[in-house]
Amino acid sequence: MALSIATRQLDGVTILDLSGRITLGEGSVQLRDAIRDLISKGDKHILLSLGDVNYIDSSGLGELVSAFTTAKNQNADVKLLNLTKKVKDVLQVTKLYTVFDIYDDEAHAIGSFK
Amino acid sequence: MDSVAEVEAAAERLTQAAGLDEDESFRVAMAVREAAVNAVLHGNGYDPAKQIGASFENNGESLIITITDEGEGLDPDKIPDPLAQENLLRGTGRGIFLIRSFLDEVHFRQLHPGTELTLIKHLSPAGNDRDGQDQPQDLDTK
Numbered sequence: 001m002a003l004s005i006a007t008r009q010l011d012g013v014t015i016l017d018l019s020g021r022i023t024l025g026e027g028s029v030q031l032r033d034a035i036r037d038l039i040s041k042g043d044k045h046i047l048l049s050l051g052d053v054n055y056i057d058s059s060g061l062g063e064l065v066s067a068f069t070t071a072k073n074q075n076a077d078v079k080l081l082n083l084t085k086k087v088k089d090v091l092q093v094t095k096l097y098t099v100f101d102i103y104d105d106e107a108h109a110i111g112s113f114k
Numbered sequence: 115m116d117s118v119a120e121v122e123a124a125a126e127r128l129t130q131a132a133g134l135d136e137d138e139s140f141r142v143a144m145a146v147r148e149a150a151v152n153a154v155l156h157g158n159g160y161d162p163a164k165q166i167g168a169s170f171e172n173n174g175e176s177l178i179i180t181i182t183d184e185g186e187g188l189d190p191d192k193i194p195d196p197l198a199q200e201n202l203l204r205g206t207g208r209g210i211f212l213i214r215s216f217l218d219e220v221h222f223r224q225l226h227p228g229t230e231l232t233l234i235k236h237l238s239p240a241g242n243d244r245d246g247q248d249q250p251q252d253l254d255t256k
Contacts, residue, residue: 094197
């Protein structure tokens with residue numbers, strides 16, 4: 001299943017609800033474009049909701065890292081919400097779990113941007 | 115990338131037939147997918163004239179998956195450690211690391227031309243479904 005992205009705003013935070021796979025050719029480019037679009041528009045608080053992302057590969061991990069660093073360079077923040085077990089597993093193995101701010105609760109995640 | 119999806123699906127069939135649980139099946143299939151992506155992109159350089167090969171075997175003790183490409187070869191010792199602090203925020207370079215993390219043995223062999231990657235997952239006695247033991251299967255695909 002390819003990646004679908006729905007965007008919503010809540011309390012000054014742009015939430016991207018992602019669903020599907022973030023892999024080479026199946027979502028990593030979509031994610032890159034979505035993040036770049038938000039940052040170019042001046043969004044500073046971006047929350048990636050990954051509760052329906054059931055698969056991520058090394059290319060997808062690279063896109064998450066690129067989103068994180070691109071945001072930092074623009075004084076913006078990209079944080080992660082609701083990791084599935086498989087995505088959490090891959091982030092832990094690659095030590096990226098220590099890089100991102102990761103939340104299980106949306107309200108808590110949104111509050112963290114303030 | 116159709117060949118990558120084909121190889122990934124074959125790996126999933128192999129792990130499920132061997133009785134691996136969902137987590138282990140995911141890890142093996144993901145490692146195989148990463149190997150196939152590497153073969154297509156880095157090995158063959160996305161050259162449609164070059165093929166990747168894939169074979170899958172359950173010998174009752176291990177799952178043995180072999181992925182080959184027709185590229186210029188790679189030196190696994192020269193791959194930077196993606197866990198090193200200076201590499202942690204790099205956008206690439208995690209594929210081989212994931213393969214090594216998720217499998218019990220990974221062997222590289224230089225072909226002329228190309229690279230052969232042999233991926234081995236040992237089966238625990240409790241998790242080994244002998245009925246799922248397969249004869250070797252080969253996939254040759256572009």
